[in-house]
Amino acid sequence: MAPDRVIEPYIGLMSGTSTDGVDGVLADLADGTIRVLASASLALPDGLRHELLALNAPGPDELARAAQAANALADCYATVVRDLLTQAGLPAARVRAIGAHGQTVRHAPESGYTIQINAPARLAEHAGIAVVADFRSRDVAAGGQGAPLVPAFHAARFGCGEGRAVLNLGGIANLTVLEDPVRGFDTGPANMLMDAWILRHRNQPYDQDGTWAAQGRCHDGLLAALLTEPWFGLAPPKSTGRDLFSLAWLDARLDALPGGDRPQAADVQATLLRLSVDTIADTVRRHAPNTREVLACGGGARNPVFMAALARALPCTLTTTDAYGVPAQDVEALAFAWLAQAHVQGRPACLPAVTGARHATIAGCFYPA
Missing domain, CATH: 3.30.420.40 (ATPase, nucleotide binding domain)
Structure with a gap:
């Protein structure tokens, strides 16, 4: 990258409903730019993948198992973040925020809730970068589907x-x-x-x-x-x-x-x-x-x-x-980098014409570094 160009780096992380792995991008989002600086993927360990799939259905000791799976997923996220920073040659302090969606295990907007397994505070601690997570809940609270987000x-x-x-x-x-x-x-x-x-x-x-x-x-x-x-x-x-x-x-x-x-x-x-x-x-x-x-x-x-x-x-x-x-393969992760920036800048990104919510909302919750 040109040394005289001011960049605004954000990271986006996505582990989707296929539960095959984590995709990540580090993007420059300065002044309306949407430019990928680095991308990385990590296959989920078999044990974690199977547990995430199992948690989509009721089972014994769900709360403890979900918390442990969230920690393991956050550790996978942190590994991808380190890979992205190494590729781009950037220190963590330069990145404004990480957008991390988490793993959806329940989605019932008609009942007023949606659940994504995630441990954003743990990710912020390990990465040394602020994290934006829980992108669906505010839209659901406003009567929307909370999806799609992108x-x-x-x-x-x-x-x-x-x-x-x-x-x-x-x-x-x-x-x-x-x-x-x-x-x-x-x-x-x-x-x-x-x-x-x-x-x-x-x-x-x-x-x-x-x-x-x-x-x-x-x-x-x-x-x-x-x-x-x-x-x-x-x-x-x-x-x-x-x-x-x-x-x-x-x-x-x-x-x-x-x-x-x-x-x-x-x-x-x-x-x-x-x-x-x-x-x-x-x-x-x-x-x-x-x-x-x-x-x-x-x-x-x-x-x-x-x-x-x-x-x-x-x-x-x-x-x-x-x-x-x-x-x-980069589109969804890049979207969550963009959604993290929208949260940081206070821009609504959940659109009523998409989700059916009563009004536009700012997506996500902020976890400082």
Whole structure:
């Protein structure tokens, strides 16, 4: 970086619903700039990943287990922070704040709460940098969904009013429609059910390049049963997560199939891929009909089978955010760096047109270094 240029560094950290790892970026956000200076990823230890998944459902000694998992996650975050600082050659004191979303284990805005496992005070202590966390709660308190969080960032980085939408393919798929006003909402599962199914049957955390799904065939009866889920018919604003789209949800529909019609495991994987593709494409047609180009990001954007099927199903052009200068894997972490800056500067970043809240809110809580 040029020595005479004043930069405003922020770090963003994201461990999404796929629970595969932590993505981090160190970004320069000076004067409206959104420029990545360093990026890093860290796979979650198997024990922590399994515990985070287990904590999505009721179980024994949940409070203590959640606190211990939060500490372990914060330690992973701190490792990524150190890697970013080393890459960029910056001391911790130069970074204004870290945006750390935490790991969502309950999301029930209709009941007035959302829970993200995190230990931001521990992260601030270990990193020596202020932390902004708990990004959803204030919007939920204002009657909103608390999700998705990133549409305001998408508009700032990728422009608005160009017939463009940003599609995040994480565990859950969410779509930002870059119109005026900006809109955003979840469309349903992206990788979450596929990841859970391949973990159960092959003990693999995800379907590398979609190869297992490509070996199967979509089971029309199962797909039809999955599509009867009432949530898909809800109008935005809406959000979802593992509270609904779990293996228990899938198993119930498999068990309800007529006798002798239970598909092979690979066929279930192919059907889950088709479910994600069809619900995304249907959402674009119904709720973003003026979209001419979809920019994909997140882990699913690196799955060629997923992307090819999506390109065939969408009524518009599909590309990735790489074409606009942001690697697909960096977008979510970069968004949380931007959201941390918005909090520090007192700028509302949760948009009522996205979440359905009564008014715009400043996202996050501040933990000083």
